[in-house]
Amino acid sequence: MENKTQEEASTIRVSSLTCIDLANTNLHQSAVSLKQACLDCGFFYVKNHGISEELKDEAFEQSKKFFALPLEEKMKVLRNENNRGYSPVFDQILDPENQVDGDYKESFFIGIEDFKDDPHGDTPFYGPNLWPDSGWQATMENYHQEALRVCKTIAKLLALALDLEADYFDKPEILGNPIAVMRLVHYEGVSDPSKGIFGCGAHSDFGMMTLLGTDSVMGLQICKDKEAKPRKWEYVPSIKGAYIVNLGDLLERWSNGIFKSTLHRVLGNGQERYSIPFFVEPSHDCLVECLPTCQSENKPPKYPAIKCSTYLTQRYQQSHVDLSIYKQI
Ligand code: OGA
Ligand code: NI
Numbered sequence: 001m002e003n004k005t006q007e008e009a010s011t012i013r014v015s016s017l018t019c020i021d022l023a024n025t026n027l028h029q030s031a032v033s034l035k036q037a038c039l040d041c042g043f044f045y046v047k048n049h050g051i052s053e054e055l056k057d058e059a060f061e062q063s064k065k066f067f068a069l070p071l072e073e074k075m076k077v078l079r080n081e082n083n084r085g086y087s088p089v090f091d092q093i094l095d096p097e098n099q100v101d102g103d104y105k106e107s108f109f110i111g112i113e114d115f116k117d118d119p120h121g122d123t124p125f126y127g128p129n130l131w132p133d134s135g136w137q138a139t140m141e142n143y144h145q146e147a148l149r150v151c152k153t154i155a156k157l158l159a160l161a162l163d164l165e166a167d168y169f170d171k172p173e174i175l176g177n178p179i180a181v182m183r184l185v186h187y188e189g190v191s192d193p194s195k196g197i198f199g200c201g202a203h204s205d206f207g208m209m210t211l212l213g214t215d216s217v218m219g220l221q222i223c224k225d226k227e228a229k230p231r232k233w234e235y236v237p238s239i240k241g242a243y244i245v246n247l248g249d250l251l252e253r254w255s256n257g258i259f260k261s262t263l264h265r266v267l268g269n270g271q272e273r274y275s276i277p278f279f280v281e282p283s284h285d286c287l288v289e290c291l292p293t294c295q296s297e298n299k300p301p302k303y304p305a306i307k308c309s310t311y312l313t314q315r316y317q318q319s320h321v322d323l324s325i326y327k328q329i
Helices: 004-010 028-042 052-067 071-075 137-161 249-254 310-319 323-328
Strands: 018-022 043-047 086-087 105-110 181-188 199-204 207-213 222-223 243-247 265-266 274-280
Touching: 004 249, 028 043, 028 137, 052 137, 052 207, 052 274, 105 274, 137 181, 137 207, 137 274, 199 249, 243 274, 249 310
Parallel strands: 018 043
Antiparallel strands: 043 243, 086 105, 105 181, 181 274, 199 265, 207 243, 207 274, 222 265
16 A cells, blocks of 8 residues: 555646647647657547537536435446446445555446347447436437547547558447447545545556546546656646546557556545546457557567457456345345
């Protein structure tokens, strides 16, 4: 567990990240700035994304209403094997080495609604959603669609930044049929790193990229150098009208470690905090293997190829409690 004095010395920094203007028609220029941000820390902002403030506010309002329901109501839509539905406080533990309980957050997973006939249950990230009775389905579906549209735009810039064709990630096995999970999150309580108490423990995201919508309550921190001792944490403030974007571990693998998926965590300060991370991954069957432009004779692939669903399933299982524990309650 980290030493308190080290923590105190490190918690006042505020990060200044690149902001990519998605309305800029000079794609080359955007790709150059994006590349620098991805080489540096894999965290940046996007603005002029086209998601209306009204839709974002509505999604946050509905999310607040849901989390305000009694636990008993929320447990009626407890998450299932398809990773859909309600995830209670402590359901996830992202940094077991440094956390005592689990993440002090509750959340709700919404995926792509398309129901694929899957008798073998080996596409755990596709399937019907669970919807609580609070009449929010239309808002959430609309937000999901819009967030995916923005991520596909960012993926074009990422492709250019990786010296690939702009539509490289648009293929059916990649973003033509993506796993895209929207997660409504509610944090409360006061974190104390010296006691192993965190809103969300230090981690890097699992997939390709995350489009993160937050309210204005500070809490998110990034650590640009995970090897540094002590680790230096910098707050990432929310910027009105902009989204935070971060790269995930699958993209780090895909790019042979060239693009970074950076360590981050959330500290609670006693205020309630809401966020909506939108996690994007390629299709279930996509084989994530070193991109052609990221390898050479002197730079062979560092990671073995892995099927997207195999990788994600492992990461979800490792970081969540077993669903069977809820049957005993
Ligand atoms: C996550 C995450 C940050 C936040 O859910 O992976 O890092 O601000 N969330 O909620
Ligand atoms: Ni994260």
